Amino acid sequence: MDLLSPIKDHHSERRLFLARVVFASVVGFLLLGLVIARLVQLQVFDYEAFAAQSQGNRVRIEPVPPIRGLIFDRKGRVLAENLPAYQLELIPEQVADIDGTLEGLAQLGLIEAEEIPRIRDLSATGPRFKPVTLRLRLTDEEIANFAIQRPRFPGVDFQPRLVRHYPHGEAVAHAVGYVGALSREDLQRLDGSNYAGTAHTGKTGVENGFESNLHGDVGYSHVVSNAFGRRISADSLELADTLPIDETPEPGENVYLSLDLDLQLAALNALEGRRGAVVAIDPWSGEILALISSPSFDPNLFAVGMSIAQFSALQDDPDRPLFNRAVRGTYPPGSTIKPMLAMAALETGATSLGRKAICRGFFMLPNTTHRYRDWKPEGHGEVDIHDAITRSCDVYFYEISVDIGIDNMHDYLDRFGLGQPTGIDIRGENRGLVPSKEWKRNAFRNREDQRWFNGETVIASIGQGYMLTTPLQLASAAAALATRGVRYQPHLVAAIEDALTGERTLVEPRRLDDVEIDNPQHWDAVLGAMHDVMQDVRGTAYAVGGNAPYQMAGKSGTAQVFSVAQEEEYNEEEVEERLRDHALFIAFAPFEDPRIAVAVIVENGSSGSRVAAPIARAIMDHHLGFGSHATE
């Protein structure tokens, strides 16, 4: 023992140490007791709360989109369906060399070179395990090409999915519409939770108007995911047993259109690619049998997705293929409104069945020098109201126009549904314009402009001036003439079908207010005149209607696109194509028992009777079973 060290009492030191160890042990047990108490609190008392939290942590609800309903024509032919297609996807975390991969795919022609920066950005921003779509629909050839080269592209693969397909593409594009990628604007309008798994939504036409029927209800599946949202295969973890039950999505309803695909094709054929619109309606139900806006476009491009170049080509096309002329296009109705104005004149007493006028080819208001020309420079001679319709004499209507008055014109055209929305079951309809004194007061700010002039009444009497109508409105008005005033709301959808049970619900025709006419003789007179337009040798459309195997009624219209200056001769040949008059025609048939009413507009078609009337005839022929394409 070291002598320098102080004397140590080993015995008492040992006792002290033992005491301290006991003390430390007590403290230790107290502290461990604290931890154990904490464990009891967490694992026994709060177990259920934490178990629920852990469940919520790992189980993610993943929406399962419903299958979109199909769209059929009135004979059950598919107009819109869902086809399996393969899309090319890239999973960023599995791709070592993203630039090399994208360049390689571009060389194979699977993606466009301009797309590379966008795809690179996309794959850099999202979660690394989330697939980035490179191409929406691969052709069989592209799939085969890629399959051979697949080993070169780890992390790139094609995946099946359902793509909306329109087998008759252009022919029905403006009626059926199309689906496009769901946008933020769409989500503001739609129920966001129901669209949780949906990528596309109806943008136009029936696809849009009947979105709520077609879409269906979203389902859910519960998937096990990790903290980063990556989906984990449940069976590998034995975690699946306690998952809540999934909810299967409810498919969208199938929609049957009143449209007849054959009639649609016949009308398209008759249009011969000219710009214009055709609407055919069953006058006794309002069912739209044909709705065409030409030129059209391939709606499949929207469903599959197109390049920016493709889209701007469609958007910037001067012929405006995306524009639905049938419901949105507004045209001066020209002489097609003469039958309706004749009703107004007869009913209001502005003229009578016996009153005649001399047509010298022009008309002047009292105390003025302005000449309102007739379309026939040499004039029609002595005409009554019947001749004025049959031979489309403008001067007769000029003469009685001021007596009818613009407000009466407005009143009667309004009864036929012009100047107001028809209420068709797709969105975007234009209401057109039928002027009145009140309208003019409200439409212009300048006090001078608010006054209504008689000269404006004169040109309104031949459907020019402020007056604008859509092809759909004209067809609906033609239908109202055909039924002697019974009106139905035009509609495209005839029935809705439950996709699971096959149970069909027919859409009830919606009857609108009748056209109020006091004297039934006036119907006889006006409709008789419309009949003679096509069946009387002097009728403007006799060349079209004279040889028909059935009786029909119609009225031609030729609407000025620009005004012809005073004393200037209008020369069709010299006028540039786009400045030529629009050709219009309304008709219904058979005359005694109308089953179809038609409105045709050919933009810059020059002559209603020569250009538009034959198209109307072709459609009626087809529908009544006399057409070359008839299949009935």
Add this chain to the structure above:
Amino acid sequence: MRLSDTHRLITGKAAALGDVGALMRRLHVDGPLLGGILLICAVGLVVLYSAVGENMRLWLNQLIRLGIALIAMLIAAQMPSDFLRRWTPWGYLAGLILLVLVLVTGEVGQGARRWLDLGIRFQPSEIMKLAVPMMTAWYLHKRRLPPRAGPLLLIAVLIAVPTLLIAWQPDLGTALLIAASGIIVIVLAGLPIKLMVALAVAAVPGALVLWNFMQDYQKQRVLTLLDPDSDPLGAGYNIIQSKIAIGSGGLFGKGWTNGSQAQLDFLPERDTDFIFAVMGEELGFLGALSLIALYVFVIGRGLYIAVQAPDTYSRLLAGSISLTFFVYVFVNTAMVTGLVPVVGIPLPLVSFGGTSMVTLMAGFGILMSIQTHRKLLPH
């Protein structure tokens, strides 16, 4: 079979058992302590296998480290406490120099300067985990106990210098453990109770001073403990997820490798500091309690060795090693269950990682040495 054969067989077995006992004595291994340690290690390896996502490479890595640590334990067990005591001041001095070297030239990892590369990469702070209690015990060995104020002040310096050097790195967890190992020696040596209370009271202003020295992330940890939900996706995320893991384990756990919190990456640092949460989630309250019981057994055995130790140095050292081990266990489990702030202290013998395991095992080696080199003193 003849009787003599049976007899030979039995005695043969007995001889074999006797051989194991003799081998252990020759290797200076303490059986109960080794048994407890190996059991903890076994449980640890099982839990770790699940925590590393059944990654065999990482698991074998840990197994190899465990082997190395056991060798370190065996080497330490061969050194008699007299030998250790003689070399203690030199070891302490060397450790201090290395700590200064770390601050000057050390490698930076994860925002802290902890590693030194002298042929092999290691953390000098690990040396201090043993050197500080040894130095404290060495200093008190020749003095009369309980210690007086003068020696206590010097001991405070001996503890404070390495603690502050390590806290500077910064490595708050290790600094805390090292300070604790030194303080435990003083307490075991008979630090007057009055003084302990006084020091505890003085700790409050001390803590305020410390607060000013703390790094922002350390302050954040303390604040987060007080209200983990204040930042559920940031600093509080670890504690919240850890509590969910443990709580959702319930009484019996979700089953080995079936902990959704652990397996689906919700639980951060699940193979290192937060492995106790994996244990709680997959093996439940009973599993966690069993592990704690094993720890209590090892600590108890260590304290028994300390009480049995023949001289002051071995007694204080053995007591400090055992109780520091307790501090490890307590701080880690308390941290994972959200009782104390998150400080980077692993669960001893279970958490993934090598350096601290070697030090721990060397400590156990010293315990074994103290127990097995004991000369039979006459009572």
